[in-house]
Amino acid sequence: MADVIFRVNMSDLSTKVEAVPAEWMGLGGRGLTSTIVAAEVEPTCHPLGPRNKLVIAPGLLSGTQAANSGRLSCGAKSPLTGTIKEANSGGTSAQMLARLGVKALIIEGKPTDPKAWYSLHVDESGVRIQEEKELIGQGNFAVVAALNKRLGEKIGVITIGPAGEMKMGAANISIKDQDNHLRSSGRGGLGAVMGAKQIKFIAIEPTDRKVEIADIDAFRAASRAFGKALIDNPISKALGQYGTNVLVNIINEAGALPTRNFTSGQFADHEAISGETMYDTIVARGGKPKHNCHPGCVIHCSQIYNDIKGQYKTSGFEYESIWAMGANCCVNDLDQIAEADHLLDDLGLDSIEIPVAFAVAMEADVLPFGDGEGILRILRDEVGKGTALGRIIGNGAGSVGRTFGVTRVPVVKNQAIPAYDPRAIKGIGITYATSTQGADHTMGYTIATNILGVGGTLDPLSKEGQVELSRNLQIATAAIDSTGMCLFIAFAALDDAACLPALIDMINARFGTELTADDVTNLGKTILKTERAFNLAAGFTNLDDRLPEFFSEEPIAPHNVVWDMSGETIDTFWDF
């Protein structure tokens, strides 16, 4: 049975099943969502209007035995950045959609009745639109619990929380995982796009169908080699034990941990929020330091973090989220940060954008730096309830900065800068500036080479070689994203010569193709150029590939450096 496209029109409430066009066959994940958005969405459209489309796609190997293949991509024009956007996450939906033979779900149009809410139901026969009333206004955890009761424990769920219903710019799309917790397609407000189309959730029925594999023996051999490369990689060990939060101490040591709204590169209380402390706390409270976000992941960078009573509090407790509320808002209480992480999961909000927004709010004296209880109160009583202040914060760091007249606003293309200061790590500054999706660290993770010694080494404080490093990593990342694999395979792919060939062998064995490594690299370049073309047509210019002014003005301790990469240098990024 061939894969199909499910097309849902929310203007006339119709659905269609379509064959996959030849030009989309070799694409999955971000490669597919960006290709479809670029082909079918007017770049100048209103992101919350009927002309935007929300595209949901599993990866090329989702639903197979391939390790780390269960990622789901969501794509659209972003209401936060105005650029093309893709955000991917774990959970069980990618594998379920792939097994149903769904290559992509394309949601277009907008209901004519602004008060009507709907859900989508996907199963072996297709996709149905249904009216939904009961769960409107509910948090994501309640939605998952209710759907488990309504439709059975094995149901797959893609959901928006109250933030998405309120169309906040930082609203995410959440995906149920195998423990009934939530993973996030976090950045860029895709939850608001789903909310604008008035879809509260998408339910996916389990199936006994299997994904078709053209050459099963070749696939199994490649899959074994690939899995081994991931497990053998030394970075998998630290990630499995400490999660991504292992980064707090090394980035702090390097003097690049943005602290107190990007005014310093080191946080005095870094130990209190570190991966080492998180590990000790998890173990002491009977949680799980190792946990995977989807079945088949072998890296296990997630965790189960319990509160002091040993009750579940959060998982997917990431370096980014902990940095943003910890060092950047000066909160040194990991339990307060975990509570915020839980609330952000439930409300359905990006756990980078919102805490960075809070730091800008602290700069504006809305609340003091370090006030963890204040953050929790405002999240519950203002953001969650859609008050005026809540909506200002819910629309992100740029929104808070504009409202309160703050100039120290760390955003690019209106998306909050993540957990690495560009003055002290120049390579990531190039990525922030040139990424087609706004400030984003995963798009071209130069930290690997600038700080971690992966894929070579490059002095983070030197101007030399940073554009080339960011370019190479952005191309490689776009290529990996186009397979729909978890990006953390990149650590093995960069340093183990067996890894990438095994991935390509698996893709070829699944589809009966003969792709080469060059094909995959070229795919990465094509995706980047496709995305950039969309942005240029949407009105962006090279002048938008710049960091905020304050980075050039204000030196950051301990290295006392400013951002001094010229616009001309940044613009050479696109010379490929």
Add this chain to the structure above:
Amino acid sequence: MRITVKLFAYFRDNRFREQIMDVAPGTRVEDLIHNLALPLDELGVTMINSRHCSLDDEPKEGDIVAIFPAIGGG
């Protein structure tokens, strides 16, 4: 001469988080790793005073040496 040595992640297990050590001038970073019985094949990066350094580099009086196992993240 006295230097501060900082260890991270599981390198701390059965060792220490941070310690002031008396070492002979001319001691290399690799010598420190050897003396602490840290596994070289699991070594990530090393830094002196928040700047990356090589195994051959020699810390000076008052320097802070940081030693990390192989680490990744996002």
